[in-house]
Amino acid sequence: MSLPNVWHLRRVADTASKACTICYKPSTSVLITPDNKDFFYTCPAHLKDRSFCSPIVDAGEEAKKKKDEELAREIENVKREYEEKQKKKKEKKEKEKKADDDKDKDKDDKTSEKDDDKKAEQEKNAKIEQLQKEAEPKADDSPRIFALHKNFYQMRINRIRSIDLAKRNAERLKNPASFPSVPKGDLQ
Template sequence: MSFPNVYTHRKVAEAKAKSCDICYKLSSSVLITPDNKDWFYICPAHLKDTGFCTPFIDQAAVEARKERELREEIERVKKEYEEKQKKKNEKPDKGDKDENDEKGDKKKEGEDQKQQQARDRSDTMNDESATSPAQEAEEEPRVFELKSAFYQLRLNKKRQAEIARRNRERLQDPNYFPSVPKSLP
């Protein structure tokens, strides 16, 4: 009746919340084994306690996430560079204009560039702020390994439940108890 010491953190509906196995407060967080043999309700605060469990970090997933972020950053920089090149190529030739017109145009272009840079900054900040809550959710570990003492408690609890179930089945069996003797001694 052994199961691996790898638990996945899942959320249940608030209406289905039950008491935490450690502190008995209502909790909607559940730790469950991959094969669904063992599960229990736990407070999110206990998941951060290093004395209770440690996050199980999947190095392959971390590397894949870093690589994906790097690709997204490269794509963003390429787009910005292409936009700047298009704007640079779209500028009209200044050879036909007067010096006064050129001075006025330079001031306008300087203002336009400042406005464009401000817009670019706000766009990048909006992009970063839009992705940051999702990244924070990803940053929270989902797979945990219980400390040995708590894991042993879970194993003992499961063993006791299995023994109690077997005893109930035995008591339901009519052949479990001895029968009354039918012959005289």
């Protein structure tokens, strides 16, 4: 029986939490083999411990994350440039309006109030957008696949072997053919 040293991290609900195998504190993190033969609960702090396990990093996944980050940065830069161009256009229009409005001062008071209202609204919208971006739940970037270090891996193998041995012994005790038979010869 070979148990691969590949463990996938799964999360369970808070109501289904059980004691961590190492420190016995309630935990919702479970390490499980891909074939579902073995699993155990462990704390997220132990997953970061280098002497317990090490993450298995998928190169393709890392490349995809980097590409997504670069794309997001590029989109953000394009948005900023566009906003700056729009602001410059608005400033030009405002200057032209001010030149026209200098002739008529009554209109100037009204447009300045409108401009102040527009600026206040834009600042308000920008703050709201920034808060929404900060409030968005961030994806869990922690690794999902781990390899146990040799001592802990050997402990898991020994545990599985002892469970198999206990099952075999229980089956032997249930089977009467496995016991020796009574001697049938004459005693003299």
